[in-house]
Amino acid sequence: MDLILSENQYNLVYNSFSFVIASMGAALLFFLLVRNRVAPQHRMALTLSTLVVGIALYHYVRIFGSWNDAFSFTKGQFIQNGKPFNEGYRYVDWLLTVPLLLAELVVVLKLSSAKTRSLLVRLSIAAVAMIALGYPGEISAADSSARTLWAVASTIPFLYILFVLFVELGKSLDRQSGTVKKLVDSLRYIIVVTWGVYPIAYMLPSLIDDQAKAQVARQVMYSLGDVLAKPLFGLLVLGIALAKSREDGYVEAGTSEHHAMGTPEVVGS
16 A cells, blocks of 8 residues: 655655755764864774764665655655655665764774774674664564564664663773763763664554554654764764863864964064
8 A cells, every 4th residue: 555645744754864964964074174183093983983974874865865756746645656665775874884883982982902892893793683683674564573573683682782882881981081981971871862762763653553654753763863873973972082182182283383383473472
C-alpha cells in the first residue's frame, strides 16, 4: 500500500533533511577553518570530526534526493508511488560515521596506547554489530515480530557502547584538568541523551498505528539525532581539544606572530 502524506507532513521531512545538509556543511567548513587553532597532537580528533560530517553530508544529499524521488504530488497529497525510498543510505552512513565518532572521542582523551587500542577495537566491533543488526528490523513490517527481534538484538551492543563510554569516560576524569574534566563529564550525559533519540525513532512504526505519522516522526527524529550526534558532538570534542591545546601552551602561529610584532610597538609608546 502506497504511503500517503499531507503536504505539511511531506514538507516537514523535506525541510528536516535540508536542515541536516546545511548543518553538516556548516560544520565541515567550520572544522576545517579552526584546525590550526588546535595543537598538532590533538588534531586527529578534529580530522575525524571533519570526516564524520563530510560523510554525513554526502549521505543526506542522497537521502534528500531519494525522498524527493519517492513521492508524487496528486490532488493536494504526496503519494509514495515513485522509486522506493532508500533507507539504506542512512545505515551506510552510520556504519561509517559511528565508529569514527567513537574514535574521535577516544583519541581526544589521550589515554595510554594500550587503553586507546582496546577501546577502539571493542567500540568499533560493537558499533558495527549494532548497525548491522538494526537494519533488518528497520526494513521489516511495522507489526512484525522480526522487527522486535532485530530491535532487541541491536539494543544489546547499543547498551554496551553506552556503558563502556560512560564508565571509561568516568575513569578518565581524575586524569583531566579542571576545564577538560567539566567538558568530559558533560559529554558523558550528552551522549546518553542524544543517542537515546535513535531507539525511540526506531520503534515508532511499532508504536504508532498511523504509518504516515510514524514515518514522518521517525525521519525527523533521526535527522535531529544526527545533528546532535555529529556536528554538536564534534563541537564538544573540539572544545576538549582546544582546552588541552591551551594546557600544552600551544599558540597558533598567526597569533604568536601578531603578539611578537605588537609588543615592541606597545613598549616604544
